[in-house]
Every structure is written in C-alpha cells, then in structure tokens.
Amino acid sequence: MRGPTKSSKMAPKKGRRERNATVTTLRNQGNEGISISERDSNSPHTQLGGQSGGSPGGQSGGSPGLPLDHDSGSSSANEAATNTSTGKGTHKGRGQAKLIVVDSPLPIQFNERGQPVGPNNEKFSSSCGVLARENVPISCQDWKKASKDKRLLWVAIKKLFEVPDCHRKSTFQSMGKSLSDYKSRLTNDIIEPEGDTEVINSLRPGNIKSIEEWQQFVSDRLSDNHKAKRQKFQDLRSMQKLPHTTSRRGYARLEHKMKKESNTPDSISRVDVWIAGHLRKNKEPLNDAIGVQKMRDYTQTQPEGTSSLQNDGVTHVFGAERRGRVRGLGFGATISKMQAIGYQKEQAKRMEEMMNDMKDEMRNEIKAEMMVEMKALLSQNACVASQSNATPNPIPTNLQGYMCELLPLMDKA
Structure with missing residues (x-):
C-alpha cells in the first residue's frame, strides 16, 4: 500500500x-x-x-x-x-x-x-x-x-x-x-x-x-x-404541509438564478419562484397542498402586468400575508419592505413618464421653431433671387428630411 x-x-x-x-x-x-x-x-x-x-x-x-x-x-x-x-446513523452530511x-x-x-x-x-x-x-x-x-x-x-x-x-x-x-x-x-x-x-x-x-x-x-x-x-x-x-426544495439556496438565490437564465428577467414573478421552489427534480409538485395548478390557472386569467402581492396566485391560494414575512421571497422580506419597494418603483416610473413627456414637448417646440425659421429663410431667398434676376441657389423643399436628421441629435442631449 x-x-x-x-x-x-x-x-x-x-x-x-x-x-x-x-x-x-x-x-x-x-x-x-x-x-x-x-x-x-x-x-x-x-x-x-x-x-x-x-x-x-x-x-x-x-x-x-x-x-x-x-x-x-x-x-x-x-x-x-x-x-x-x-444511536444515530453514520451518514456524513x-x-x-x-x-x-x-x-x-x-x-x-x-x-x-x-x-x-x-x-x-x-x-x-x-x-x-x-x-x-x-x-x-x-x-x-x-x-x-x-x-x-x-x-x-x-x-x-x-x-x-x-x-x-x-x-x-x-x-x-x-x-x-x-x-x-x-x-x-x-x-x-x-x-x-x-x-x-x-x-x-x-x-x-x-x-x-x-x-x-x-x-x-x-x-x-x-x-x-x-x-x-x-x-x-x-x-x-x-403542521407544515408546504415543504420546499430550494435546499440552502433559498428563494432569493433561486429567483436570482431564474432571472439570470431568463431572456425576460422582468417577467419572473413571485408565483414562478414559488412553483420552482416546490417541485421535485422530475418537475412534479411535492403534494397537492402546494397548489401549483391552481396558481397557474389563476395567473392565466389575470391581465399581464397587473400582478402584485395583494392579488397574485400565491395570495389567491393561501390568503393574505401575515406580518413578519412574505411567502416565496426568502429570509428578510417583509410586507412593509415590499410596500416601500413598490412605492419607490412607482415613483421612478412616474418620473420616467414625466421626463418622456418633457422630452416630447421640447421636441415639438424645437420642431415648430425650426419650421418657422426655414420658411423665413425660403421666403428671404426667393425675394433676393427675384431682385437680382438671377437663378437662386437650389433650396431643398423637403424640410421633413432635415428634421429627421436633426431630431436624433436632440435625443442624445
């Protein structure tokens, strides 16, 4: 040996x-x-x-x-x-x-x-x-x-x-x-x-x-x-009838993994994470109490983009969340924290919409001013040409083409 x-x-x-x-x-x-x-x-x-x-x-x-x-x-x-x-077994963990x-x-x-x-x-x-x-x-x-x-x-x-x-x-x-x-x-x-x-x-x-x-x-x-x-x-x-299969990974890491592997990470919801965390390796749920099929059926009846903690599939099957934790989101997730995150997202979305509206208004104002200036320039050029009896310089009549070239520069500002 x-x-x-x-x-x-x-x-x-x-x-x-x-x-x-x-x-x-x-x-x-x-x-x-x-x-x-x-x-x-x-x-x-x-x-x-x-x-x-x-x-x-x-x-x-x-x-x-x-x-x-x-x-x-x-x-x-x-x-x-x-x-x-x-008298325990000798299985090594x-x-x-x-x-x-x-x-x-x-x-x-x-x-x-x-x-x-x-x-x-x-x-x-x-x-x-x-x-x-x-x-x-x-x-x-x-x-x-x-x-x-x-x-x-x-x-x-x-x-x-x-x-x-x-x-x-x-x-x-x-x-x-x-x-x-x-x-x-x-x-x-x-x-x-x-x-x-x-x-x-x-x-x-x-x-x-x-x-x-x-x-x-x-x-x-x-x-x-x-x-x-x-x-x-x-x-x-x-009395626990809802065992999960996430092992030490937990819901938060499982969610991160699912979003990383998805082409549309924003589409991964709490329902998706909950279902994935309660399936066996053969993709079958651990038991009927988990309510996988009920969640899927309910989610299909809801308009896209309207899901929230108050009305998603998990809440539909198990009822409203209790204080201190939120199902399917992992350790540390609470109702108050999720409400604060939802408020911040709503404020960010509102600010983004306001910025887009302001950009559209500025674009329209600049476009109108440029149209006025271009028309004045055409009128002035035509007047000079008639007084000198000379052939005026060719001026493009397709002002929209110029606008299409100028507007992208405005978007970069």
Whole structure:
C-alpha cells in the first residue's frame, strides 16, 4: 500500500501558513479582539498577541474575540461521540462551515430587498454563521442586546466582504438566525442522553470555552420552561404541509438564478419562484397542498402586468400575508419592505413618464421653431433671387428630411 504523497503532507502546513498570514494581517490592522481556533484540539481560542481566550465561567471577561479560521476537527470528534452515544446513523452530511481566508474583501451583490445573491453569497452566509457561532456566548439569551459582540463581528465581516453599511441590520439578522439554528442543533444532541452527565459533557463543542458555560446552556435547555417552548414549536412544525426544495439556496438565490437564465428577467414573478421552489427534480409538485395548478390557472386569467402581492396566485391560494414575512421571497422580506419597494418603483416610473413627456414637448417646440425659421429663410431667398434676376441657389423643399436628421441629435442631449 502506497504511503501519503508529498502534496498530502504539505496540505496541513499550507493551511497553517495561510491562517497565520491572515492573523498577522488583521493584527497589523488593529483588530485586537480577533482570535483563531487551534487545529485538532478542544483548547480555547488563542487571542492575537498570545493571550489565552476565555476566563473561568466563560464570558465574564467580555467578548471572546473573532476567529479567523474554523476547523471542524474538534467538532467532528464531538459529532462522532454524538452518533455513538445516541444511536444515530453514520451518514456524513455537509458538516459545519469554515471561515474563509481571503487576500482582499470579496464583492457581494444584493438584490432590491437587501438579500445577498450572486457568486459569493454562499460564502457570505456561511461566514456570518461561523462568526456568530464561534464568538457570541452560547449563554446569550437576547441577540438584540449583544452590542459589543456585534461591533467586533461587523469589523470582521468588513475584512472579508465588501458589505455597505446599509446592509448592517440585515447581516446581523442573518447572524442571529444562524446562532439560533446552531443552538437548536446542540439542543437536539443533548435531549436524548438527558441525565447522562458524562455523555452530555462529551458533546461540548470545541468553541465553547469552559465546562461551566456548557453546563449552564445544558441546564437552560433541559428546563421545563424550555421543553414546553420546544414542544410548542415542534407541534407547529409538524403542521407544515408546504415543504420546499430550494435546499440552502433559498428563494432569493433561486429567483436570482431564474432571472439570470431568463431572456425576460422582468417577467419572473413571485408565483414562478414559488412553483420552482416546490417541485421535485422530475418537475412534479411535492403534494397537492402546494397548489401549483391552481396558481397557474389563476395567473392565466389575470391581465399581464397587473400582478402584485395583494392579488397574485400565491395570495389567491393561501390568503393574505401575515406580518413578519412574505411567502416565496426568502429570509428578510417583509410586507412593509415590499410596500416601500413598490412605492419607490412607482415613483421612478412616474418620473420616467414625466421626463418622456418633457422630452416630447421640447421636441415639438424645437420642431415648430425650426419650421418657422426655414420658411423665413425660403421666403428671404426667393425675394433676393427675384431682385437680382438671377437663378437662386437650389433650396431643398423637403424640410421633413432635415428634421429627421436633426431630431436624433436632440435625443442624445
């Protein structure tokens, strides 16, 4: 059997060099709160400047700082322990995301609703989740109050991606959702071996710095209050009859992909995105409750260009939207935001119509003035020719031809 090749031996060293280079760069730029996870260990993060992260009890000393690279070595050990202790299968999923290493901030494209789309959107979403998971205390009960952590998180995101400040709020909303999802996954792991302290302690992820912090999280998640809340949302989830097939892409990225591939991107509506997000690979709907055929039939009866959130096929089948979200538009889309976007589009359309009307008026006025001047010139030339008894210079009588040549120049102005 052949031994490991030279390239496979050099890969870990190359990764460490890239990680250390990023640490040095951010250290020189003054990000003293940023830290990095050690490879293949459960040890606390190492702060820039050589300080050991964390204090006894976890977060009493403030924010732990931000990691530059997340390695799943410690997490994989915990996942293996989870599978062994809880009897889960050995199916290997996508695994936890890692924070990327970049030479310069990557550009991010946002749609009109402020949702990340385009080439680097998945890296951006994954990085938001990694930063929140690795640096916000797991004992944090209210994400809205984590102001100090958010300040450091925003600095780190700006070093990785070109994100305008106007998208700060939506970025933190994405981080908060990722942190909540992470806690839910940990809760699922500790619920089954409840009462077995040794097994539960072995499930502690490497990014949780102290056993005291982990035990505090476990105690909160195993409390009767949280169990009742968990059961409530599990019951609501069991009533969900409209599963989608967008995977981690989501509606916003699916819409962006559909518009990019379409010859008429403006024709892609919410109904089209909804239907595409609920079809199997064979183009069949997941179930009859999705209402694909009803939406198609209703859309065909509506005049073209009159569709809106209040009267499109999705609203016709499922009723009016509730506050807080809009079906088929992805995370972050709300009724108020869509109303504001609709108002801006209406104002832009109105301004465009006014500009076109003004251009037509100016064109007609200039055309009338030129006609008057040309007629005066003809009259003057004819008068001079009759007085000198000479043959006048030939003057074209087709003034419309001259107008056709002059008007395009006016359109360029």
